[in-house]
Amino acid sequence: xxxxxxxxxxxxxxxxxxxxxxxxxxxxxxxxxxxxxxxxxxxxxxxxxxxxxxxxxxxxxxxxxxxxxxxxxxxxxxxxxxxxxxxxxxxxxxxxxxxxxxxxxxxxxxxxxxxxxxxxxxxxxxxxxxxxxxxxxxxxxxxxxxxxxxxxxxxxxxxxxxxxxxxxxxxxxxxxxxxxxxxxxxxxxxxxxxxxxxxxxxxxxxxxxxxxxxxxxxxxxxxxxxxxxxxxxxxxxxxxxxxxxxxxxxxxxxxxxxxxxxxxxxxxxxxxxxxxxxxxxxxxxxxxxxxxxxxxxxxxxxxxxxxxxxxxxxxxxxxxxxxxxxxxxxxxxxxxxxxxxxxxxxxxxxxxxxxxxxxxxxxxxxxxxxxxxxxxxxxxxxxxxxxxxxxxxxxxxxxxxxxxxxxxxxxxxxxxxxxxxxxxxxxxxxxxxxxxxxxxxxxxxxxxxxxxxxxxxxxxxxxxxxxxxxxxxxxxxxxxxxxxxxxxxxxxxxxxxxxxxxxxxxxxxxxxxxxxxxxxxxxxxxxxxxxxxxxxxxxxxxxxxxxxxxxxxxxxxxxxxxxxxxxxxxxxxxxxxxxxxxxxxxxxxxxxxxxxxxxxxxxxxxxxxxxxxxxxxxxxxxxxxxxxxxxxxxxxxxxxxxxxxxxxxxxxxxxxxxxxxxxxxxxxxxxxxxxxxxxxxxxxxxxxxxxxxxxxxxxxxxxxxxxxxxxxxxxxxxxxxxxxxxxxxxxxxxxxxxxxxxxxxxxxxxxxxxxxxxxxxxxxxxxxxxxxxxxxxxxxxxxxxxxxxxxxxxxxxxxxxxxxxxxxxxxxxxxxxxxxxxxxxxxxxxxxxxxxxxxxxxxxxxxxxxxxxxxxxxxxxxxxxxxxxxxxxxxxxxxxxxxxxxxxxxxxxxxxxxxxxxxxxxxxxxxxxxxxxxxxxxxxxxxxxxxxxxxxxxxxxxxxxxxxxxxxxxxxxxxxxxxxxxxxxxxxxxxxxxxxxx
Numbered sequence: 001x002x003x004x005x006x007x008x009x010x011x012x013x014x015x016x017x018x019x020x021x022x023x024x025x026x027x028x029x030x031x032x033x034x035x036x037x038x039x040x041x042x043x044x045x046x047x048x049x050x051x052x053x054x055x056x057x058x059x060x061x062x063x064x065x066x067x068x069x070x071x072x073x074x075x076x077x078x079x080x081x082x083x084x085x086x087x088x089x090x091x092x093x094x095x096x097x098x099x100x101x102x103x104x105x106x107x108x109x110x111x112x113x114x115x116x117x118x119x120x121x122x123x124x125x126x127x128x129x130x131x132x133x134x135x136x137x138x139x140x141x142x143x144x145x146x147x148x149x150x151x152x153x154x155x156x157x158x159x160x161x162x163x164x165x166x167x168x169x170x171x172x173x174x175x176x177x178x179x180x181x182x183x184x185x186x187x188x189x190x191x192x193x194x195x196x197x198x199x200x201x202x203x204x205x206x207x208x209x210x211x212x213x214x215x216x217x218x219x220x221x222x223x224x225x226x227x228x229x230x231x232x233x234x235x236x237x238x239x240x241x242x243x244x245x246x247x248x249x250x251x252x253x254x255x256x257x258x259x260x261x262x263x264x265x266x267x268x269x270x271x272x273x274x275x276x277x278x279x280x281x282x283x284x285x286x287x288x289x290x291x292x293x294x295x296x297x298x299x300x301x302x303x304x305x306x307x308x309x310x311x312x313x314x315x316x317x318x319x320x321x322x323x324x325x326x327x328x329x330x331x332x333x334x335x336x337x338x339x340x341x342x343x344x345x346x347x348x349x350x351x352x353x354x355x356x357x358x359x360x361x362x363x364x365x366x367x368x369x370x371x372x373x374x375x376x377x378x379x380x381x382x383x384x385x386x387x388x389x390x391x392x393x394x395x396x397x398x399x400x401x402x403x404x405x406x407x408x409x410x411x412x413x414x415x416x417x418x419x420x421x422x423x424x425x426x427x428x429x430x431x432x433x434x435x436x437x438x439x440x441x442x443x444x445x446x447x448x449x450x451x452x453x454x455x456x457x458x459x460x461x462x463x464x465x466x467x468x469x470x471x472x473x474x475x476x477x478x479x480x481x482x483x484x485x486x487x488x489x490x491x492x493x494x495x496x497x498x499x500x501x502x503x504x505x506x507x508x509x510x511x512x513x514x515x516x517x518x519x520x521x522x523x524x525x526x527x528x529x530x531x532x533x534x535x536x537x538x539x540x541x542x543x544x545x546x547x548x549x550x551x552x553x554x555x556x557x558x559x560x561x562x563x564x565x566x567x568x569x570x571x572x573x574x575x576x577x578x579x580x581x582x583x584x585x586x587x588x589x590x591x592x593x594x595x596x597x598x599x600x601x602x603x604x605x606x607x608x609x610x611x612x613x614x615x616x617x618x619x620x621x622x623x624x625x626x627x628x629x630x631x632x633x634x635x636x637x638x639x640x641x642x643x644x645x646x647x648x649x650x651x652x653x654x655x656x657x658x659x660x661x662x663x664x665x666x667x668x669x670x671x672x673x674x675x676x677x678x679x680x681x682x683x684x685x686x687x688x689x690x691x692x693x694x695x696x697x698x699x700x701x702x703x704x705x706x707x708x709x710x711x712x713x714x715x716x717x718x719x720x721x722x723x724x725x726x727x728x729x730x731x732x733x734x735x736x737x738x739x740x741x742x743x744x745x746x747x748x749x750x751x752x753x754x755x756x757x758x759x760x761x762x763x764x765x766x767x768x769x770x771x772x773x774x775x776x777x778x779x780x781x782x783x784x785x786x787x788x789x790x791x792x793x794x795x796x797x798x799x800x801x802x803x804x805x806x807x808x809x810x811x812x813x814x815x816x817x818x819x820x821x822x823x824x825x826x827x828x829x830x831x832x833x834x835x836x837x838x839x840x841x842x843x844x845x846x847x848x849x850x851x852x853x854x855x856x857x858x859x860x861x862x863x864x865x866x867x868x869x870x871x872x873x874x875x876x877x878x879x880x881x882x883x884x885x886x887x888x889x890x891x892x893x894x895x896x897x898x899x900x901x902x903x904x905x906x907x908x909x910x911x912x913x914x915x916x917x918x919x920x921x922x923x924x925x926x927x928x929x930x931x932x933x934x935x936x937x938x939x940x941x942x943x944x945x946x947x948x949x950x951x952x953x954x955x956x957x958x959x960x961x962x963x964x965x966x967x968x969x970x971x972x973x974x975x976x977x978x979x980x981x982x
Contacts, residue, residue: 102132102141127165134169139178142166160191167193171201176213183221193221195229202232211236211245215252225252227261234267246271262292273305273314280314284321296329303335315339328359341370346378414449421456434464441470445477450486453477468499479508484521487512491528500532507537514543519556522547526563538577541569545580549587557588564593571597572604575612582615586622594619598628610642617651626659646676650685657689665689666702684717691720696728703737715746722752731759735772742779750784757787761794766803769794773807777814785819792825796832804829818846820855824862831866836875839866855883857891864894868901876901877910892931895921900937908944912954915941919965935968942973951976 126149133141146158146166153159163186170179186193198214205211211233218225230253237246246268253260265287272280287294299322306315319336322328333356340348353371374380421440437460444453457470471494478487487509494501506529513521522544529536536544541563548560561584563569571581578597585594598619601608608616613636620628633652636642649672656665666686687706690699699721706713718741725734734756741748753776760769769791776783788811795804808826818826823846830839843855843863860883867876880898884890895918902911915938922931945955955974962969 102129102136102138127161130162130165131169134166135172136169137173137175142169157189158185160186160189160194163189163191164194164197168197168200171197176210180217183217187221193223195223195226198223199226199228199232202229203235205233205236211242215249225256225258227258227264230258231261231264231267234264234271237271242271243275260286260290262290262294265290265292266294266298269302269314270305273302273311274309276309276311276314278313280311281317284314284317288321296332300329300331300335303332307335307338310339310342312339312343312345323355328355330356337370341374346374349374350378350380414444414447414452418444418452434460434467434470437464438467438469438473442473442476445473446480448477448481450474450477450481450483466493466497466499468494468501468505471497471499472504475505476508479512482512482516484509484512484516484518488521501528501534502532503534503537506534507540510537510540511543514540514547517547517551517556519551519559522560535568536563536566538570538574542574542577542580545577545584549580549584554588557584558590561585561588561590561593564597572600572606575604575606575609578604578606579612579615582612582619586615586618589622591623595623598623598625610636610645610648613642614648614651617648617655621651621655621658624659626655626661629655629659644672644676649676654685657685657692660693662686662689662693662695662698666698684713687713687717688720691724694724694727696721696724696730696733699724700733707740712744713741713746715741715748718746719748719752722748722756726752726755726759729759729763731756731763731765731768734759735768738772739775742775747776747780747783750786753784754786754790757790758794761791761798761800764798766791766795766798766800770803770807770810774810777810781814785816785822788816789819789821789825792822792829796825796829799832801829801833817849818842820858823855824858827859827862827866831862831869834870836866836870836872839863840875840879854886855888857889857893860888860890861893861897864897868897873902873905873907890921892918892921892933896934896937900934900940903937903940903944906944906948908941908948908950909954911941911944912950912958916958916961919961919967922965922967930966933962933967935970938962938967938969939973946976 126145130142130145133145146162149162150156150158163182167179167182167186170176170182183193183197198218202214205214214229214233217223218229223229230249233249234246265283269280269283269287272283299318302318303315306312306318315336319328319332322332333352337349337352340352349371353375418440421436437456441453441456441460444450444456453474457466457474460466460470471490474490475487475494478484478490491501491505491509494505506525510522510525510529512518513525526536544560544563548557551557551560564571564581569577571578578601581597582594584590585597598616601616613632616632617629620626620632629652636648637644649668653665653669656662656668669686684706687699687702690696690702703713703717703721718737722734722737722741725731725737738748738753738756753772757769757772760766760772773787773791776787788807791807792804795801795807811822816822823842826842827839830836830842840863843859846855860880863879863883864876867873867879876898880890880894895914898914899911899918902908902914915933918933922933925931942951942955945951951974959969959974
């Protein structure tokens, strides 16, 4: 205790009194209570009843209640993890077996009390209870205990041991913010943070992915590196990307002159054996110099790690060390033989075999093939003969036969399986039981030799009877061969023989049905699985979601997505199925299930990969959740184990553009363009985004940048940039972009070109518009007729008829056939020029060019309006009747024009006759698309009838027909005196 600071707890009072025995006793209490609590919690933890965890489909509103209940009844890791995922601020009890429970600690305090006396218990019990409550995440009780201690303390503050116990408990619980607060409180109070606080956390840091955090906190709180912390951090390192961390940790240990213990050396060697960093021999040498002798199980684990990482140098160093101590076990020889055999070191394998036999150890049968091969290749003839003899002795056992079948299955060699079965039956007549047959059948099935598999199954049924394993092997083989019907028949035989199918019986049928998009087989299999109460397997569910994404029919894919509503698919349990669900929902635009899947991402039990982030960003883009996309992007870029690709940058840019944040998208692109390979599509997307936002200036800037870099643009980009410039009246820039598009072989959409043409015509530049038409026609002789009709309409309304004449001559030279839109434009132009005869000549010419041609309603309405525009109602009536007889289409536009125009010219009888025909036309229409005569035209007709005195004769009967046809009428039209209402 620093000088001048008053005692603040019973332990400080005892120290002042010089009672060293009391302090030792209190420390002993803490240790004894902790050990008793640990042992008892391990025993109780095995039989503890597991509380309900958060269900996979829990909603956002229901999740907090479920998490609170799980936290309140925390007796299992699953419930604690569920509470932590939903309530991130709450401490999460860790899966450490030494984590103590307050009730167990309290009960053992009572057991310890008689041993040490009541006077010695309070301080140690206080520390133990603080540690237990903090490790259990009970913040309220921890703070109450600390407040009570501060009140009872003469100095009015909490002791360093209490704060250390609380901080250690919070670290065990995984609640780093709360632990850091207590450590900062210790530092502010002038206490030194004891290193043992970090011991437990250091051993768990590797699993929790916070190794650098431990070191950073040690630096922050001036905690020296101890042997326990050093060993714990080393044990947590198991990946090759942690080699730099381990090297820095070693340098720190050397700088602080930390004595190296046997446990630290063991942890160091385990790490280097796993990651194969080439320095394992140095560690073995150091262990040899220090006289370290590990257990045989430790060396076996090291060699197993060498096999997994193919670390031959480390294995050789370990073997040299063990050879001097005569501690090499059969497992060690097995690992060494496997390593050198895979590397093709035949001489080393043979030497190991000789060494193993000299040590009096037996060769395992599965080592014989490798030894025999290496002896033959290495020229060890005598050893090869001995291995061959041992193989003959072992080869006819059931175990050896099964192993040979497994080898044949992996090699897809049914002949080898049949040979093995034949040799076994020849050597052991009558001993080929159902297991031997099943192994051979499975080998043939995996090799897709179903004829041999069925033959063996028949022999097996005749000698031993059928088994479920036999039928499962046949089902697997038929499905691997792509014969879904045969697999279904094998399943029916399984049921007929009295066996109950399980998940293994259905999984291969379901997988094949999903891959072949056989919807009937999928739903039939699901119905059978429901009949036996068998849930859908995760692998099958993943394939079904992939099938939904790639289904040839849209409705089939949507129906497969309904499987997500069954509640038996754990979407967040595996990254593969999570990505498959996201991809299918995005492709099929199922926003409801997509939103639910994105919400469940917070409960995911896997670390998302780059593919998962890409799909999540695409999903949030479809759901118009731009801020969520930004959160995901921040989470992605904060991870050092994922390399951001150009595709991911493109997905994020698309999300920002979809959220109308085009400037932010451009800034993101500028920041990443030199870091990743961004393709032309990304810049095209940005240009289209600016064009969509009607910012032609920025769109042209991005377009110019792409053009300067030589990027190839797609037709959609040209369309958007041209359209944006036309909207702002920049027709010259739009024409320049159009020329670039035509030069690159792209023809923009007809309506985009038509917009440019109309822009020139409205600006009084029809000849520029004609130039555009000629350029498009030169590049694309089969250009859409919309560009011609746009120029004809523009010339007609701007009275630039000479340009229209030039265009007609150009169309005649290029033999451009008159379409509906161009013919309508020609009729309108001649009617505006007052030359109705030319309009009818154009109509007759179009009919002559194509024998038996009929015209649609647009052309009929145009010629009728042309007649009335030139005050020729009789020609309008005649043209109307002629076109009807020629089976041309007639719509309400023609009827409305005739009714209104005839009424205005005082031809009330003719107008009423046309109105009566229009009623019949409306009654013949479909119910879902009602047809209504223009109310203004009817009003004009009744005004004419009233003026001619024909209301009683014609008006009243026609009014009844109009009402029967469901037309909009007004009874004031029938008033002979009052003016007709509007």
